[in-house]
Every structure is written in C-alpha cells, then in structure tokens.
Amino acid sequence: NAGVTQTPKFQVLKTGQSMTLQCAQDMNHEYMSWYRQDPGMGLRLIHYSVGAGITDQGEVPNGYNVSRSTTEDFPLRLLSAAPSQTSVYFCASRTGANSPLHFGNGTRLTVT
C-alpha cells in the first residue's frame, strides 16, 4: 500500500517557468489537499478538494492552480514560478472530516 505518492522529490525552476507537482493516493480518500511548509511559518493550506470535480482555495492560493479529475490524483500547477514559491510542498489526503490526514514525503522546490 503506497499511501500518498508525490513526484518529483526535488525540482529547480527559473523565475517565470511553469510546472506541475504530482500527487496520487491509493486509499480511495475523498479529501485531498496541498500544503507548503516554510521555515518559521508552519504548514499552510494552498488548495483542497473534497472529490472529483470539486476544488477550493485555502490560505495561500495565489500563483497556484489545481484540478481533480479522478479520486486518485490531485496535481498542483505553478503557472509562472516566483522566488517566493521556493518551499517544500506536501500533498495530504483523508477519508472523512474526522479522520487523520495522511501526508506524502514532499517536493522540495527551488525557484531561482
């Protein structure tokens, strides 16, 4: 059972480039979310989804897009990368509102 799988593990981008961070879960969880983790800031919610075709914004959504076409996948798109988006990104899923979040191992993104 793989749980939550994130790819790539590391990525370096130049300012203005676009890319997609991939997230897949094999637990049939309805809820999926993206967080970014920065030193001294804790985990901050970017976007989340409660099912295929349903997405909503979290605390820090600017500069990011998401879509949810299947239960399993929840990609995060950076439209035009900026140095302020240098961070570690975590995807997480849960089966219901009272269940714990399961996290992937993160993608470390550097924007130069």
Add this chain to the structure above:
Amino acid sequence: EDQVTQSPEALRLQEGESSSLNCSYTVSGLRGLFWYRQDPGKGPEFLFTLYSAGEEKEKERLKATLTKKESFLHITAPKPEDSATYLCAVQAMWRSGAGSYQLTFGKGTKLSVIP
C-alpha cells in the same frame, strides 16, 4: 480565526529525561486536535487525535492530553529515536461543508534527544 501556538520552539533532552510539549489553541468550537511527528525530509506522520477536554491517548513513550485551551504531549524516558519535530493541528467546528475538513497547524516543536 483559528490559532495554534506551540512551545517551546526547540527542546533538547538527555536520554531518559521526561518532559512535555505544549500546544495552545484558539478556535470557535473544537472539532478535533491532532498531533503529528515529522522527521527531516519526510512528511508528517499521524500520532493522535483528541476530541474533548479530559481525553488522553497513549502510544509507547508518548501521551497526549487535552484541556479546553491547550494540549500537552508528554514524553516519558525519551530515546534518541524520538528526536523529530512534533506538530499540533486543530479542526474547527464553525467551518461547514468542504471547509470542515481544514486543519490549522502550529509551527512545531523540534525535539532533540541526546544519548
């Protein structure tokens, strides 16, 4: 606005030296409080969920407790392998619909256990 404050930011313990980590929270109706452990280069790993004041949960050397304003993670006779960052998160009752799934995280306490 939901707020979570963890203290101390960092804690160094000798092996076997018991201590507690604090998580103070402000939320309009607590739906649940979650504790996670995070190792360097890894995602957070779930430890406990607490739902109501007075509740306690235990796992090996860890015990989590909850009051109406804060939660403690007690570490008894810690070992070097307990070294990690411990995160606390709250889920609020006031959020409805899809928002009810949202968690607010604290900044974490970095625990180092020295042999």
